[in-house]
Amino acid sequence: MSLSLNPYLFFDGNTREAVHFYEKALGGKVMGIMTYGDVPADPDHPLTDDMKDRVMHAHLKVGEADLMFSDTYAGMPYLSGNSIQIAIHPKEEGMAREIFAALEDGGQVIIPLHKTDFSPLYGMVKDKFGVHFNLNVPGEQPQ
Structure with missing residues (x-):
């Protein structure tokens, strides 16, 4: 399928x-x-x-x-919020930082970009439209 x-x-x-x-x-x-x-x-x-x-x-x-x-x-109820989050997986940290900064403009950082056990760079941001994004640079996968 x-x-x-x-x-x-x-x-x-x-x-x-x-x-x-x-x-x-x-x-x-x-x-x-x-x-x-x-x-x-x-x-x-x-x-x-x-x-x-x-x-x-x-x-x-x-x-x-x-x-x-x-x-x-027109007239339909609308609620801005976090009912959906979009995950973005840039391969390069530089690109992740650029995207995060662009989405942060007029928005709000939920989790600042930082190194984690599962990613060399991860963060969460809510943009100026209320949409939540997770940015996650893929880490090395064990062989």
Whole structure:
């Protein structure tokens, strides 16, 4: 069986900002952004001008991973928080430090980058959108 999974992050009207933030912070490439207004109109469910500008679906490619994004539909409850964490595994410590610093900008360090028994460099950060990231440089694996 072939199966792939990816995180799908929801925001409340600021998805476009988040996608471009992660594009820069993680060195990704935006594959596409589609708004609710980009799809054919449904006369039974007309969209407000605000809804037409909200992002229905966005795709960011980061290395070989895919991150998907969307704004909530107007009026849907939205709670920013730590219900999902994204683990990033850069092979080089320098890259880990750069990514951590970019995500930390406007956010909050939960666990500072440091050496652990399982990693030469590990840390956790909550970015300015409330999304939690674990950065873990893989250590030497016993043979």
